[in-house]
Amino acid sequence: MPVLCIDFGGTEVKLGILDGPRILATTERPNSGSDADLDHVRQALDELTESAGRSDIAGVGIALPGVVDRANGSLIAAHDKYGYAQGRDLREWAAQSFGVPAVVENDARAALVGETTYGVAAGTHDAVLITLGTGIGTAALIDGQVLRGVHDHAAILGGHVTVALDGPSCNCGNVGCAEAVASTWALQRDVASDPVLAASPLGERAARGAIGLRDLLETRDAPAVGALFDRYLRAWGAAIVTLCHAYDPDIVIVSGGVMRSADVILPPLADYVHAHLWSSSHRPAFVTPSAPEYSVLLGLSALAVNPGDHAATHRKDAQ
Template identity: 50%
Template sequence: MRIAAIDFGGTAVKLGVFDSRTLVAQEEIAIGEAGVDLASVADRVGRLLDGAEPAALGIAVPGIVDESGSSLLAAHGKYADLHGVDLRAWSREQFGVAATVENDARAALIGEMVAGSARGARDAALIVLGTGIGTAAALDGRIVRGAHGHGGILGGHVTVDVLGPRCTCGNIGCAEALASTWALAADARAGRLDLGPALAARLAEDGAIGIRDLVETRDEAESQSLLERYISVWAAAVVTHCHAFDPEVVVLTGGVLRSADAILPALRETVHQNLWSSSFRPAFVVPEDPSASVMRGIAALAADPDPLDLSEGQS
């Protein structure tokens, strides 16, 4: 059974074709200033399918999905040209099957619970540290969605500083506004950060800096101080998520985790120190292939509306 998956990511659109749960073909489309071209996406997916008709198709989007499960309702600063587009109908027109549309962090958590680092867990949380900060949660084998589709996915928009900057979402002092890749780049360009010589040279050369630049220049006091502040903000978001959902395992993923050796030990220690005294200290796991988590999850959801059915005998 061929299942097509489309992941509208922060910097690229990832495309994949699965045979059952095995990824058999994939590629990426870079996102330019003009935004995403759905006609090009359809053409590339068709090539990956190589003439086969998909039995199902899943689409992951970086924001809120409307109550009908057909379109991207809101994603601040992202994919404005997709807002309100009926992606289920688009999929039916292009491929003969109505797409399953879901938030990308939820899809990533499903992917890790179905066949990844959180396999077998019934209560799990996911934190995506990348361009922004995305989150998701599952309780007793069910993905948290809430009454209006916002449940569990706004953990990057918890206030960690009531005197902090206004976030793109409209809230004040969000974790994402203080310690995300986009916030780092914006603050650096605006001259709001104290940068050491090496980090300043990278900014001058590339016009932007990312978390990996902080890690690679952490022998400079300025970079080390900034990295420690970011880890504190991430830890605050994780603690809040754990207090809200009480997971047995926390999946940490996203581009920041490419530097897991430099970040994960301090992050785990800070979270465990700051959790409520009687709270369970969850295990922290990092996916082996985080780039495939979303596609794996959205494909599983497209094939089965209840992919986390972990009853005895389910593989």
Template identity: 50%
Template structure:
């Protein structure tokens, strides 16, 4: 069985081809500001090189409908895709209807299927990237809720009651304090005075991300920011653990290339803050976070194609 896995990220398209449950190829390409599905089709066809497709999975950075066919809402992202039936689009262009899923849920599924949470049935995930993504699984089933919003919005838990308004509409969300987009917004607004090393990165690259803060933590400004990030991320994880009582916590995203530094600090803070009788779950990081979503959405597509719920 050949499955095409498509991950529509904030600024890039990740594509994977899975055969017999193994990821045999994957690539990442930038998306233009004028996004159109024709871009996705062209990349997929080039990667397939004429090969047939048995199933398709598409991951999107937002809320999906209960039927797993389209993106319902993603603030500031992919407005052209809202309410577009991606399952029907896939049927038309590739001859197979797609399963559409939230990217954080797909990442969690990938790690449960054959990653660092393999075999676990109660898991939460924290994805640190452009935003702060979350997902949860209870008793082997992804948490979705009655309206598809459950489990994926813990990045929008309020951590500062007098904080900035988030694009989602809430006040003081975790994302407004400890995400890449919030960091870049603070730089643009002149709210951040970076040290020399961080300023040099800003000049050379035109933007900075959370990994830049981690890698320049020897400077007081970066150290102060990193302390805030740790506090916010820990608050999100404690909320997830109190809400879903997991056996395993998966922390993923590009910044976790520095997992040897970040993971022990997060573990210490989370375990210290949890309710006294709460289970202290292990915090784990995927070996290759970049492929978690692809493997997960491919697993969901394959299960759907085989008739599993």
């Protein structure tokens, strides 16, 4: 049965109607950062459902870039993002808007479920995922169970592991987080604060508007940009090493829009991780989704129909 899938991203909201792994229709809306987003989403999904000719919607899946309280269907915390959703019962909103039950999940966990259920790592029971973009999202699957933890924080804060003790402050309150060193928002800070980078081809792009990791990749032949790109690769690699030491996966899934250039990023990233893992640690395979922009929607499709299939051992769920 088709489900409505809502991926609240860092810069836009991605919407879809999915039936299992089949994507029936998709659209996007800008993320305004206000509760008007919910009205825009409801209207967009009504239009999408009508245009697709589907009235047999079975459920709703909602993903957010932050710590999600699945038991209460709300966002606990997402620094500088979606303040209007914190503490709000989004399952109730979905029920009132669409008349069907809903599941709410962290976006990286949803992406992990999507890729291990329908995607590039389908059938894998032990995997970690890292998403590179506006921030750095992570998630882990152990023995076929999504790791969530008693307080819903487990495995999703891998982007906030310290990779530089004297590094920049992060908006999470930590110092030298992988995300504070090597993300889209860190990139914009780096270019603005470095005159050499500001004068580089990357800086020229920044002067014309917002830049992202793809801009870093595409201008890496400039010496200063190449050095920055190498630093970003090492920061991502250090974060993945920590994920591997913590969760011992068979597979590392690297996602995010920049991974459309996986041929440039994945080999050196895998080499870095394999070289820095504990001597007897398993050297995991590295894979990237064929369509990373849809990983979260695929996971929401699976979670909305069979949420119990992906439930980890969780004290709240057992109460």
